[in-house]
Every structure is written in C-alpha cells, then in structure tokens.
Amino acid sequence: MVRFTIIPDIHADIERLNVSLQRTHKNSMILFLGDFVDASKDVTAASDLRVLETARKLIAEARARAVMGNHELNALLYHSAGPDGSPLRAHSSKNQRQHRSFIEAFGVGTPQALEWTDWFLETLPLWIEVDGLRISHACWSDLHISEIRKRRPDGFLKREDLAEIASGATPFGRAVKSLVTGPEVPLPEGCLFHDYHGNPRKEVRLAWWNAGARTWPQASLSVPNPDELPQSELPSDVIAAIYPMDAPPVLVGHYKMKGDPGIQHPKASSIDYPNTPCIYRWFGETELTSAHLISL
Structure with missing residues (x-):
C-alpha cells in the first residue's frame, strides 16, 4: 500500500500541481516538499493563489502535510521589516524578479501577502519525520535540527526569528538557512572553482546525500569543472555533514536536478526535476528506489 505520495517544488504551476494530485494514490497521505510560490519563466499557467489555496485545503482536511521551502522563507523576509524599518530581504531587481508571481498576486506587504506569510509560519515546519520517512526542503542535518530544536522543538518558526x-x-540562523537552501562548505585555503x-x-555546495563521498569532487554540486577542485580527501567536519548510511530515508526538493528522474542515494535524494517532473510513492521501504518515482 502506498503510505505517502511526496510532491516536490510546485513554484506556482497549477497545472503541474493538478497532474501531481491526479497521480496521487487515493489512500495515501501527501507530503509536499515546499516551494509552492514564485513561478519560473517557464511556467505557462502561473497562479500562486490557486496553488496555495489547493495546498491549504488539503492540509486543513488532513490529507496533506508540507515543509517550508526557501521561497516561503524568502517571502517571509521580503514582506517583513527589521528593527531599522528596512525589509529583511532586499527589494532588489533580482529579488523582485524571483518573487514576481507572488507580488503580482498579492502585492507587497498587503493584508493578503501577510495572510499567506502568516500561514507559512503556522503550517510549514522546517522538517517532518513520520513513520520512518524524513522530509525537508533542501537538507536533513541532525546537527542543524538539534540547534533549531533548542528554541523551536517542533520546527515551526516564529516572526521574532526572522x-x-x-x-x-x-548558529540558529545558519541552521535554518542550511535546511532550506542546502549546505555550503569552504574549500581548503587557496582553493577555488x-x-x-x-x-x-x-565555497562549494555539498552533495550531502552521497554517503560514500570521501573526496571533494565526489561531495560537490554545481561545479562545471570538477578538475578545479582539490582532489584530496574531505576533512572530518565535512564528512560529518554527509548523511549516514544507517539513517532513515529522506527526500528533499530544491536542487533543480537535470536529466531523467532518479534516486541519488538509497538513503537520501532530491526529487526536484523541473524539466521532467515526478512524484515519489513511498510504501514504507527503508531504502529509496527509482522504481517508485512516477513521471508526470
């Protein structure tokens, strides 16, 4: 029996959400991996409102749960002011472009925008662990989760944290960002790519799910020329950040993976494939398998 259907980043694409829901097993709980908002330029039917309303209804009916993505966190910061009155996320042209579809739907700092960002805080924790499966938006780190639990044991943020x-x-702020954007680690002194x-x-993005990684090329993401990286073994603190082989399975989104959908590692994987969308059906297995990825 399908216990959970895991749906990665929707980014205001109501057509993709509808197709994902059509492929969801009727008796399974839906787990969303965050990033409901902020359409990319390739989305032809962008609607932050319809996506959010659909997700809110499913969650209110106890048919779905969801974690916070970096775009929900970015929205919270964009529509909130710091002690000096300036927005916590700059209203730069780059950030405006990234947040365009949300702004077009709700405006900036309006009651509607604040209503939805309040909903993010009330409804979307940073992680979920249920029945032997873990989900977060970009990374699972016991170290960072332990840091956050000291203040927010349930993983739900408050406005005073922003x-x-x-x-x-x-450490608290860095731990939150790592869970929603993924870890970056400094290269050895004198190295760059x-x-x-x-x-x-x-600094390089860490392929934290690659439990067998022991060198910099094996453990790095988004490096066009891996030959630029040091070929040496990873330091112990970086190895400690890689997901262990004996941990429960974890699924994330976020990474805009390329090619055909697949599982990067049996214990941890991103299923965010924007060009070839998919969902994952989890039956209770302790190791993830590409056979449970369903292309849309």
Whole structure:
C-alpha cells in the first residue's frame, strides 16, 4: 500500500500541481516538499493563489502535510521589516524578479501577502519525520535540527526569528538557512572553482546525500569543472555533514536536478526535476528506489 505520495517544488504551476494530485494514490497521505510560490519563466499557467489555496485545503482536511521551502522563507523576509524599518530581504531587481508571481498576486506587504506569510509560519515546519520517512526542503542535518530544536522543538518558526535568520550571524540562523537552501562548505585555503557564470567561488555546495563521498569532487554540486577542485580527501567536519548510511530515508526538493528522474542515494535524494517532473510513492521501504518515482 502506498503510505505517502511526496510532491516536490510546485513554484506556482497549477497545472503541474493538478497532474501531481491526479497521480496521487487515493489512500495515501501527501507530503509536499515546499516551494509552492514564485513561478519560473517557464511556467505557462502561473497562479500562486490557486496553488496555495489547493495546498491549504488539503492540509486543513488532513490529507496533506508540507515543509517550508526557501521561497516561503524568502517571502517571509521580503514582506517583513527589521528593527531599522528596512525589509529583511532586499527589494532588489533580482529579488523582485524571483518573487514576481507572488507580488503580482498579492502585492507587497498587503493584508493578503501577510495572510499567506502568516500561514507559512503556522503550517510549514522546517522538517517532518513520520513513520520512518524524513522530509525537508533542501537538507536533513541532525546537527542543524538539534540547534533549531533548542528554541523551536517542533520546527515551526516564529516572526521574532526572522531578523536573526536574515542576518545569518548565529548558529540558529545558519541552521535554518542550511535546511532550506542546502549546505555550503569552504574549500581548503587557496582553493577555488568557477561557477556556471564564470564567477570564482571559495565555497562549494555539498552533495550531502552521497554517503560514500570521501573526496571533494565526489561531495560537490554545481561545479562545471570538477578538475578545479582539490582532489584530496574531505576533512572530518565535512564528512560529518554527509548523511549516514544507517539513517532513515529522506527526500528533499530544491536542487533543480537535470536529466531523467532518479534516486541519488538509497538513503537520501532530491526529487526536484523541473524539466521532467515526478512524484515519489513511498510504501514504507527503508531504502529509496527509482522504481517508485512516477513521471508526470
């Protein structure tokens, strides 16, 4: 029996959401991986409102649960002011473009925008662990979850946390950002690589799900030329951030994976494939399998 149907990032694409729901097993609980809002330029039927209303109804009826994505957190920061009155997320042209479909639907700082960002806080925890399955938006880290639990044992943020998260200056703020955006780690002193835009980078996104990774090329994401990375073994603190082989299975979204949908590791995987959308049907297995990925 299908126990959960896991649906990754929707990004205001009501057509994709409807198709995902049509492929959902009627007796299974739906688990959403966050990022309901902010349509990409490729979405032809963008509707933040319809997506959010659909998700809210399913959750209110106890047919679904969901975690917070980085776009929900970004919306909270964009529509909130810090102690100096400035927005916690800058209203730059880049951020406006990313948040365009939400702004077009609800405005900036309006009662409607604040109603939905309140709903994010009230309804979307940073992680869910249920019946032997774990979900979060971009990363599962026992270390970061333990840090957050000291203040928010249930994983639900409060408005008074937002300024600290925006600054990223405390262990709590950094832990929250890591769960919704994924971990980045510094390269050894004197090392760098160039990203897809040609910019030099001294920190690399960590393929935290790759339990067998022991070198920098094996453990790194979004590096066009892995030969630029050090070929040495990973330091112990980076190895400690990689998901262990004996942990429960965890699914995330976020990473805009390319190619045909697949499972990166039997214990942890992203199922966010924007160009070839899919859902995952979980039957209670302790190891994830590509056979349970359903293309839409």
